[in-house]
Amino acid sequence: MHHPVPRPQPLPSSVAPRAELAPLLTPSLAAVVSGARRRALRDGDRQIDTAHLLHSLVESDPEVGAAFEGGHQLARVLGYLAQRSIGYGLRWQRAEEQSADRRLLPAARTAESPGARTSPWSPAAAAALEGAFRRAAERGEPQARGLDLLAAVAADPESRAFEVLRRAGVEPAALTARVAALPAALDEEPSQQV
Numbered sequence: 001m002h003h004p005v006p007r008p009q010p011l012p013s014s015v016a017p018r019a020e021l022a023p024l025l026t027p028s029l030a031a032v033v034s035g036a037r038r039r040a041l042r043d044g045d046r047q048i049d050t051a052h053l054l055h056s057l058v059e060s061d062p063e064v065g066a067a068f069e070g071g072h073q074l075a076r077v078l079g080y081l082a083q084r085s086i087g088y089g090l091r092w093q094r095a096e097e098q099s100a101d102r103r104l105l106p107a108a109r110t111a112e113s114p115g116a117r118t119s120p121w122s123p124a125a126a127a128a129l130e131g132a133f134r135r136a137a138e139r140g141e142p143q144a145r146g147l148d149l150l151a152a153v154a155a156d157p158e159s160r161a162f163e164v165l166r167r168a169g170v171e172p173a174a175l176t177a178r179v180a181a182l183p184a185a186l187d188e189e190p191s192q193q194v
Contacts, residue, residue, distance in 0.1 A: 024133055026143045028063070032056045033129075037120070049122040050153040050161035055081040057153075061146030067179045068170065076168035124159040128152040151179040 022030060035056035040048045057064045058077055068074050119126070131152030132144035153161035154172040165172050 021129075024136075024143060026145050028061050029132075029144055029146050029149060032061055032146055032149065035060055036125075040120075047122045048120055048125050050124050050128055050156065050159040051081060051164055053125055053128060053149060054153055054161035054164060057146050057150055061150075063182070064146045064150050067147060067150060067175060067182055069178075073168065073170050077164060077170060080164045080168045124153075124156055124161075127156065128159070128161075131155070147179050147182055151176050154179070 021033060025033060032053065033056070036048050036052040039052045039055055043052075045052070054077070058074060058081070065074060068077070121129070128149060129144075129152070132148035135148040135151060136142070136144040153159055154165060154175045156162055157172075162172050165175065
């Protein structure tokens with residue numbers, strides 16, 4: 001039986017408050033997004049950026065660890081992310097994270113509108129979330145996984161997450177390729193149980 005592929009949903013123009021994002025995220029990815037919000041607040045950052053998302057993904061999503069080449073890569077990534085609050089990321093507090101994806105995404109349009117409230121998401125983080133939703137929709141799933149978000153943040157060469165990955169010795173293109181192979185393996189597991 002053929003199931004129609006749901007169309008990816010853009011972030012709502014209100015920049016997706018928690019209640020609007022919830023139906024688009026698996027429970028583990030919802031926990032990641034909440035963790036990234038808390039991290040941004042704790043760090044005193046104006047916006048949630050891709051480094052916040054990456055930090056929360058690596059710390060709390062068990063599927064994400066499988067995409068890295070072992071614990072040494074995860075440890076190096078976490079080391080760079082931990083340095084964020086003690087100097088490495090201080091320059092990030094003064095600048096908005098942009099995205100290589102120059103499309104005006106709904107979240108970015110809201111942030112750029114004159115007189116609009118500042119978006120809680122950096123343009124790159126909004127693009128990453130939309131990329132995650134698009135990846136899930138292409139698989140025919142209504143909710144994005146942590147692996148979808150990891151692939152999206154690793155694919156944007158102008159994002160802070162991309163910079164952290166490179167500095168930690170993780171090749172983003174290789175990481176994205178490993179992520180692409182993982183959902184197929186994860187999707188095969190339930191079908192074998194039928």
